[in-house]
Amino acid sequence: MTYRSFSFLFSLLMLVGTSLGQDSQTASILKPVLGGDGESGYHAMLSRGYKPLFNGKDLSGWRNPYPHGEAKVVDGEIHLLADQKFFLVTEQKYSDFRVSVEIHLPEGDANSGVMFRCHVDDDAVKKVFGYQAECDGSDRRWSGGFYDESRRGWIWPSTKGRSEDQFLRHEEESKAAFADSTIANALNRNGWNRYVVTCVKDVITIELNGVQTVRFRDATDISGFIGIQHHGEKGQTYRFRNLFIKELPEIPAEEHVALVQQEPVSIKRISDKVTQIDFGKVAFGNLVMPIAAGGGSASVHFGEKLKAGRIDQNPPGTVRYGMTPIRNGQQLGNWVVPAPVDTRNVEQAGLMNANPPAVLTPANWGSVMPFRWIEIEGLADDYPFELIRRRTAFSATWNDDASSFECSDEMLNKIWDLCKYSIKATTFAGVYVDGDRERIPYEADAYLNQLSHYTTDDNVKMAARSFDWLMENGTWPTEWAPHMVFMAHAEWMYSGDNEWLKHRYESLKAKTLMHRSGDDGLVRSSEIDQKRTDIVDWPQKERDKFVFTEINTVVNAFHIEALKRMAVMASAIGKNDDAKAFGDRVELAKAAFQKALFDDAAGIYRDGVGTEHSSIHANFFPLAFGIVPQEKISGVLAWLREKDMACSPYAAQYFMEALFRGGLDDKALDLMTADGNRSWKHMVNSGTTISWEAWDLKYKPNQDWNHAWGAAPANLLPRYVLGAEAGSPGWTSVAIRPNPGKLNYARGRIPTPRGPVEIDWKNESTFTISLALPDGVSAKVDLPAADASKDVSVDGKNVDATKADGRWILNDEISGNVIIEVK
Structure with a gap:
């Protein structure tokens, strides 16, 4: 038997200076809310590859080893009734798995839990013993705790008289963790609660309503039964539903x-x-x-x-x-x-x-x-x-012919080839992985990979698969959590699948960083966050000397963008109250963000409250996310125009997005193809055939040479140079907005779920673009306008268009195959 307390969990939870308002509107978007009838949760679990432990009709596969206690099925739920403690257990044993159970406690005195890897001795008085995830209805609030039933007592948290000496070594630490509001308030005392228990070898993880409450190492049991508990209160009915299991490991x-x-x-x-x-x-x-x-x-x-x-x-x-x-x-x-x-x-x-x-x-x-x-x-x-x-x-479904890109700059063509192949080569695991150092998915890596997979291939189910994997196997960096919101939003925009989104929406509430925000809407960072979990960029030397503070610009930019996308998704699936709550929170946070973090004298953003330093990250992230007020954009762009690639290939995705969206396409293309060792030109000239994790080994000595987050041009060139993005979920409409920079021409094919979009434009004395759109798809067109240009024609006929900020915007959407000319 081995054990070790998970002090890092506690450190992450001890947040400084937050006092998140708990009004009903805020509470509804702070953590997952389980549906009243459970049906949506049932289908959600099926869609994520789980196997039912309970068929909703009878107790097949379950047994009661006690002479007392009653278990019955009522409206798709298991109800337990008794006047003595008993457990209903599975007939099958399981070893490595992720099990999910929803529990509704009765009013009054109540205590229950999920047994896992437990044992049954039919001849003993205490017939069921072993590991349990606690469901505590008392004011003690130890729900989500790790208990060893009828054996060693409390493991995490531990307490004198009810824990063995070895576990008392972390008594203070574990009790403090459960006293923190994040864990103490995780249980919905008067509603449904989802417990997720994961066992992989000797590592045991317990989550309650999306909050990780325990991560502990114990090798006492490597297999056993799954069970649910009635604590023995006479007249009390304990309700259980949506009991699912996924046996591990998965091998996509x-x-x-x-x-x-x-x-x-x-x-x-x-x-x-x-x-x-x-x-x-x-x-x-x-x-x-x-x-x-x-x-x-x-x-x-x-x-x-x-x-x-x-x-x-x-x-x-x-x-x-x-x-x-x-x-x-x-x-x-x-x-x-x-x-x-x-x-x-x-x-x-x-x-x-x-x-x-x-x-x-x-x-x-x-x-x-x-x-x-x-x-x-x-x-x-x-x-x-x-x-x-x-x-x-x-x-198995990769299609080399699904996409193409060619332009007048041969180096950009080579960069496209490198980055497209990088996406193909890193599909080997069936989900997006970080490269060959750990072979695990990371949220930010996966999001960048996802964007580039959409623009290079026409079968991209790997994106949704990777999202589900990461929701169950998240990693530690602060900004990586909001990337899960980004991934869900990107998948929904690509597929238009509202059912997929409905099944995953509630779980995303735990990824917005709201649990770390204060009444002003801004996220706070504790000392451990500032020293370790707040990323800004990776590796550390790529942060442009960013100064970490309790309220920092980059973390809050991610938080606001996550809330914005949650509002959009909530509205799409009919969660109108949530949509309003998220929208209100966005406006609150944006106002505080501007007031606290913008340096009016310099016209740019500081890294955080309490420092006068301004990194490029503190400015291009807000710009990429559309947080900068309209009247401040030009100043931020002017400052960024003078900066070099003082960030990693990961952050360069957002730096390039900020420049393209701000009209600095020439600057973005110059940075991609710059001389020196901080550009994709350097990768190409090195002879590599898969993109790198960092610009060069001198910036990350342990980098790998097969990292898809270094392949950002695979999505940047189609989205911004060719200029095609989804204009609505499922690509029912397309936003066409080419950014030519100094290029003379560009042509290519962008895959969509409705068929490819073909684009061929020339940037000469006039700007001419040939579009071929899939059937049933319309396009809103926004084209570059030379100062002397007077009008716009479609297939030779002048059309109504509005000229603004150096662009011509067609008043009407177009469809089919057309040639548009700016004259």
Whole structure:
């Protein structure tokens, strides 16, 4: 048995200076609200891949090991009645899983819980014992606590007389965590509550209504039953519904990724013992090769980087190298040569503060890694090297012809090719992962990946799959939580699927950072937030000397943008009261944001309250999110125009968005193609075939070379240079707004769920654009206007258009195939 208190959880919850108003309007958007009849929750769980533990009709699969207690099904719920404590338990045992149960406590004295990995001794008086997630109806408010029923007592929080000595070591810390309002108020005492318990190896996590209450390591039990409790109060009825389980690990690639065999691009004999094979581009995979006859052994070296013409066997950072030994034999056929296993890429339960589980690839593949070159040492020169194939993992539905981009700047064309392939190559896991260092999804990484997947492929179900994965396996940075709101909004705008959104809407309330906001609407950051969890940019040296304070500009910009998108989504699914509450909160926070954080004398934003420093991040994030008042935009843009790429490839997504939306397309394109080592031009000139995590190893020595968040131009060029974005959910309408900068022409294809949008524009003495829209899709068109331009024609006929801020905006929407000219 091992244990360790999760002090980091407590640190995150101890917030400084917040006093969030608890009026009914605010309370409705602060945390998830479970529907009255439970039906929406039932379908939501099914849509996320969960299996019902209760069929809603009878108690099949459940049993009561006690001679007392009654369990019955009433209107799709399990009702427990008793005058002595008892547990209803499953007939099947489970090991690693995520279980979700909704509980409604009766009024008055009440206590219940969810048993997991528990045990049954039919011959004992206390027949059911083991792990329990507590549901506490008393004023003590320990709901979500970790209890060991009829065995070791309270684990987290712990208390004298009811916990073993080993758990009393963290008594003060654990009680303080449960005294914090975030956990203490997590239970809805008079309504439904959702418990989610996750067990992965010896790591146990408990969540209550979207609030993580426990993360603890204990190896006492690795499998057992699931159970629900009646505490024994006579006359009390305990209600349970929507009991679901998802057995772990999930391996998305089993259904959604295919192995493709690729021939070598070149084969070169290095020496009498070594042959080097180049597959042209880096990809995730392994090898299949003919079995060599005879005895002896050989070695296969896999490499992502060359040094002096040979595979670099000691590469920097997380650039990959590995070696797999092979033994010659007499049998006929082929070897499948797996790549070496990096334990971090398969880790399901690491150290206490470690990441969520790594995304696994199918066992029958053999292990895979990113590599471009192999060197085979020990095979004779008459071996049929030309028959070696790389087995490469790509999304099974990837379509190379779904998208295209070409313009008058050849470097931008190369950047597009690099970034598009980067998105394809990183589909190997079936969900978006951060690269090959940990192979886990991160929220910000996944959002940037999602945007670029939409613009490069025409089957993008991986985006919704990645969203669901991250909602269950979130990571620690502050701004990564609002990215979940961004991901949901982007998926809804792409698909237009209101049902998908309805099933996930309530859970998003825990991702807006409202629990850290004060009565003025602004988010506060505790000392631990300022030192660790507030990201701003990553790695730390890419923050343009950002100064962290209790109220900082970047965190609050993300908070406001998350609230704005929540308001839009709430309205779309008929949650009008929520939409108003979110909208009101946006206006409150925006007013406080402007008053507290804008430097009127300088005309730009400070990093936070209490500092006079202004980083580019404190200015381009508000600009990208549309928070800057109209009369202040020009000043912020003028300041940013003079700045270089003082941010990472991640933050550059938002920096470029701010510049394009502000009309500084020439500046954005110049930064993308700038000389030096802080641009995508540098990546291209380096010879890499997948985008990097950082601009260069000097900025992040442990970076990997297969990171999709470095591929932002894959979405920026179609969205802003070609100029096509969804104008309404599901692409029923399109917003066409090209930003040519100094380019003479651009053409390409943007995939949508309704078919491709084809764009071909020329920026010469006049601006001419040819559009081909899918059937049933209309477009609102906004085109660049030269100072001398007088009117706009569609297919040769003048049309009504309004000229404003250097743009021509067509008054009427267009459809079909048209040619528009600004004259």
